[in-house]
Amino acid sequence: MPGEDDHIMMKFPVLIGDIGGTNARFAILVDAYAEPKEFPTVQTASFATIDEAIQTAILDKTSVLPLSAVLAVAGPVDGDEIALTNCDWVVKPKQMFETLGLEEVVVLNDFEAQALGVVALGPEHMEQIGGGEAEDAASRVVLGPGTGLGVAGLVHARHTWIPVPGEGGHVDMGPRSERDFTVFPHIEKIEGRISAEQMLCGRGLVNLYRAVARADGKQARFTTPAEITSAALDRSDATAAEALDIFVTCLGRLAGDLALIFMSRGGVFLTGGIAQKIVPALKNGLFRAAFEDKAPHNALVRSMPVYVITHPLAALAGLAAYARTPGRFGVEIEDRHWARG
Numbered sequence: 001m002p003g004e005d006d007h008i009m010m011k012f013p014v015l016i017g018d019i020g021g022t023n024a025r026f027a028i029l030v031d032a033y034a035e036p037k038e039f040p041t042v043q044t045a046s047f048a049t050i051d052e053a054i055q056t057a058i059l060d061k062t063s064v065l066p067l068s069a070v071l072a073v074a075g076p077v078d079g080d081e082i083a084l085t086n087c088d089w090v091v092k093p094k095q096m097f098e099t100l101g102l103e104e105v106v107v108l109n110d111f112e113a114q115a116l117g118v119v120a121l122g123p124e125h126m127e128q129i130g131g132g133e134a135e136d137a138a139s140r141v142v143l144g145p146g147t148g149l150g151v152a153g154l155v156h157a158r159h160t161w162i163p164v165p166g167e168g169g170h171v172d173m174g175p176r177s178e179r180d181f182t183v184f185p186h187i188e189k190i191e192g193r194i195s196a197e198q199m200l201c202g203r204g205l206v207n208l209y210r211a212v213a214r215a216d217g218k219q220a221r222f223t224t225p226a227e228i229t230s231a232a233l234d235r236s237d238a239t240a241a242e243a244l245d246i247f248v249t250c251l252g253r254l255a256g257d258l259a260l261i262f263m264s265r266g267g268v269f270l271t272g273g274i275a276q277k278i279v280p281a282l283k284n285g286l287f288r289a290a291f292e293d294k295a296p297h298n299a300l301v302r303s304m305p306v307y308v309i310t311h312p313l314a315a316l317a318g319l320a321a322y323a324r325t326p327g328r329f330g331v332e333i334e335d336r337h338w339a340r341g
């Protein structure tokens with residue numbers, strides 16, 4: 001079998017963890033067949049270190065002692081100390097052998113885990129936005145607005161699914177419509193440019209809302225993404241409603257770009273904390289119109305389906321699938337796998 005030597009079998013019980021900028025979600029797989037034992041979501045800001053969070057919120061709450069861990073983190077996995085992008089935690093696998101009694105640790109990228117989740121979850125955990133039909137073994141793309149904006153491709157080759165993590169959330173975003181040209185100058189930039197993540201994440205939605213208010217000379221009353229989506233969805237505030245309309249339009253444009261780049265005839269999957277909270281807005285037509293507006297390839301993009309992942313723990317489902325049968329996935333773990341010597 002190609003690549004058979006590249007993957008390991010994890011020692012059960014396996015602790016799996018999806019560590020985002022705001023939320024960390026954990027579960028324990030007692031063996032390869034049992035349902036994961038889940039634990040309440042942990043706020044990263046509530047614990048100084050990840051070891052402390054795992055000890056207090058997981059290990060102190062169960063008699064099961066995990067022997068290995070597969071952790072997905074928001075940030076590049078590089079070296080023995082992995083700093084997270086949007087929070088203060090640093091993952092130190094070697095230290096975890098001592099502090100948590102683990103014997104092996106694998107660290108993946110959080111969007112790689114979301115991509116694995118897309119393979120692991122069935123249609124009952126997805127809601128389609130617009131038309132199109134998925135081809136079974138064709139490439140897929142995953143994008144998720146949450147604390148940040150994550151992007152990953154998913155390629156099917158040599159009988160395995162290969163996640164392709166990247167930094168696609170940091171591509172440039174430009175104005176397109178007449179209204180964009182009046183709103184975009186008010187969007188807060190990062191070193192002079194508007195990256196997609198300046199608009200398409202929790203902080204980005206607030207940024208966008210403030211920009212719409214400023215463009216119209218209005219007061220911005222809301223300060224959190226949840227306030228803005230709530231006022232937008234019940235149409236109680238016109239500025240919030242327009243901000244969310246621009247949000248879904250720009251998300252559609254980016255999703256269409258990524259669909260072209262990956263030729264994702266297997267579908268585009270929206271994940272992350274925000275997409276499942278704004279499904280009615282994603283269905284109002286603007287997202288799909290922007291997604292399909294890709295001349296000269298409108299017909300091609302029109303044939304590609306888009307799904308919102310509605311499972312609240314999609315990345316964990318992906319990690320569970322990986323921990324159970326690593327050989328199903330082409331995940332290269334060299335330099336990302338630590339075993340107690």
Ligand SMILES: Nc1ncnc2c1ncn2[C@@H]1O[C@H](COP(=O)(O)OP(=O)(O)OP(=O)(O)O)[C@@H](O)[C@H]1O
Pocket residue numbers: 019020021022023024074086110145146147148149150201202203224225226227229230272273274277
């Ligand atoms: N109802 C809502 N509407 C819009 N945004 C929301 C809502 N509730 C929470 N958010 C925002 O969602 C973001 C958290 O998303 P998510 O749950 O995916 O976190 P995360 O996994 O820590 O993120 P990431 O993986 O991107 O680091 C925060 O920016 C939060 O403000």
